Amino acid sequence: MLRSDTFRSTAFRLALIFSGLFFVTFVIAGFLAYRIISTDLHDRLDLTLSETFEMIASSYGDGDLEDLVGTVRTYAASTRDHDRVFYFADAAGQVLAGNVSAAPAASGLSTVAGAAFGLEGDVRYRALKGMIAGNTLVVAWSYEETDELGGLALSSFAWAGVIATAIAVAAGLLLAGAVKKRMDAIGGTMDRVGQGELSARIPLRGSGDDIDVLSGQVNAALERLTALVEGMRQVSVDIAHDLKTPLNRLSIIIEGALDMAERGEGNSAELVQAQNEAGRINATFEALLRIAQLESGARRERFTEVSLGSVLSILAEAYEDVAIENGQTLSLSTEAGDAAIVRGDRDLLTQLFANLIENAIRHAKDGTAIAMYVHRREGMVSARVVDDGPGIPKDESEKVFRRLYRLEKSRSTEGTGLGLSMVKAIADLHGASITLSCANPGLAVTINCTATNGSKP
Template sequence: MLRSDTFKSTAFRLALIFSGLFFVTFVVAGFLAYRIISTDLHDRLDLTLNETFDVIASSYGDADVEDLIGTVQTYAAATRDHDRVFYLEDASGQVLAGNVTTAPADPGLSMISGSAFGLDTDARYRAFSGVIGGNTMVVGSSYEETDELGGLALSSFAWAGVIASAIAVAAGLILARAVRTRMNAIGGTMDRVGQGELTARIALRGTGDDIDILSGQVNAALDRLSALVEGMRQVSVDIAHDLKTPLNRLSIIIEGALEKAERGELNSAELVQAQNEAGRINATFEALLRIAQLESGARRERFTEVSLSSVLSTLAEAYEEVAIENGQTLSLSTETGDAAIVRGDRDLLTQLFANLIENAIRHAKGGTAIGMYVHRRNGTVSARVVDDGPGIPKDESEKVFRRLYRLEKSRSTEGTGLGLSMVKAIADLHGASITLSSANPGLAVTITFPATNGPKP
């Protein structure tokens, strides 16, 4: 039994519309075919009458009226049920031969009713009248067969239209049920997501049709939503975890300062410590707000054409002495020169690579070599920061981009765990991909940007 929502479905309504169009098309085509067939049969009938008249007239070649009468009688005798009529009269109006007793005398082709031939019928006849040696001869043929053929063609197209419409409606019902089943599956999945089951996904059939494509896009959106919600949850946990220690430390410092103040002792050192601790907390929140701002797409209006070679060259000069003081080396190698042009915000790109360099300097030991490389390949510009330090474990490579995530679980060293989160936010803002890989030993961070052919800024 069909459900009411089946009749409301778009697929079924389209099937009804197309079935109506099919029916109208078949009716119009049938009418046109009827007119064409009818006209063709009419012309063929006229041609047959003319040829028959000429054949009979040829028997009067020697002005022998007896041969003419015999030929007319032969044709008349071969006719049954008056489907064809023959009539011959002399100049005085006396009937000489034929299978009818009278006939109109109008010359040429004409439409005549059966009663005009003296027949007990109103059937239509197509007749040709002409004079042969002073004798009038009429040759006629019934229009009944022609009408039957035309009507058959018209009714055939009408029935074909009805059958095609019925098939279209049936196909529409089947399609509507199939589409409704798939749409119900999509709706059920979205209901589960709405109830908090963020892991629910729409099952794909693998057919590659439009519903499968839409389902894949919805699943991708759900993946992003799930990741966003999980990220927010993780950030909330990380913020509570990361700020608990500095806030406790700040509270202890302030309590110590207050105790000294009560004893009349100087507490400037404690106040400086409190100020520094508050500054680090504020810096963490500012970094979080900055990342959120970048993820919202802000700053895109400030994009210009930027040379990555120029950005990395400036950073290499700025951090070379820092690396040397830390017992490390920092070098830059570029194959592209001014061709490494990308569209972006120069200040943000500078911060991106500065974070990567600082990350390498901070976490690598003395003697580590840090290298920066720029090259252009197949319409993209890639920049790599490589070091031969301790690297990042493979199972941690995705986690390090989370806000406040730190490989050092004890969190005894300085840092907020937002450096690589900032790197990813800036890369995403610029439509760039970021890849972490092993440098055997060490870490290689590759940022790949869409290239532009613009001039160096």
């Protein structure tokens, strides 16, 4: 059963418009076809009259008037209800043969009424009048049969147009109902999303039509929206969790410093400790703001040609002593040399790889080997930071990029949980992919960037 709002739908209106256009086109085509058929029937009628006139005239080949009169009488006798008319008269106007008593005045082909032959009624005739040896011969055919055929063709076209239009309207109603149902599904899903049900998705038919494609795009947008909202929710929870402890600790330190001040005791050590705690809190917020700035793409105007080999070489030299002090080794292998050129922000790329190196140094044990590799393959520059430390569990490989997410749930070690989030934001800004994989043992972090042909700065 069609709902009333189906008749107001765009699909139904379009169906009505196209049905109307189809009907008008059908009417025009039918009229043209009728005119063609009618003209052809009239031409055939004229040809039949001419052939009949010639056949009757041929009976006068030997100048025998009696044969001619007999032929006309035979033709006249074969007709009924004056559907065909024959008239033959001599030069004096005396009727010699035929089935009518009068003849039209015009010679040649003409269209006349039945009264021209002395007949009653409004029947029209197509007549051919000519002379044979001074005698007048008229052959005429009634238009009744021709008009019936033309009317039949016209009515057939009319009924066909009505039926076709009715089918088009019915098909339009069915189409409108189907489209309305699918649009209602889309609208219902969006209403549910608007009410906070972010898990709602538009059902797909799998037909691959434009509505299915649009629904798939909306579902993909909803997936991204859900991920963003979930990320914001998780960030809010993590911020509250991460800042609760340092804020409580800061409050305790300040209260202790105030108590000491009331007792007249020195509290400089407590104030320094409070300053350090406030500094760590500020550092967390600054890191979050920096990630937000990177995700907005505000730094792209500073992109230049950067050699990743040069960046990693400087970082290897800077962190080599730190790794040694931690009982670890740090090495660099650059197969690409100066060919490892990418377009980006040198400072941000330096921070990206510095975060990866610091992450490996901080979380790996004594004796861990940390290696960096750079190579270029088929228009891509690939940089890897590999260690043989504890690695990251496979089910945690995607979560570690979330803001403030830390594998150590107790959060007793130093760090904000924003290092890999910063790495991901910088990689996304540069259009680079980042992959975490198992190094058996340890962790391998691979950054793939599009290479350029420029020279390093």
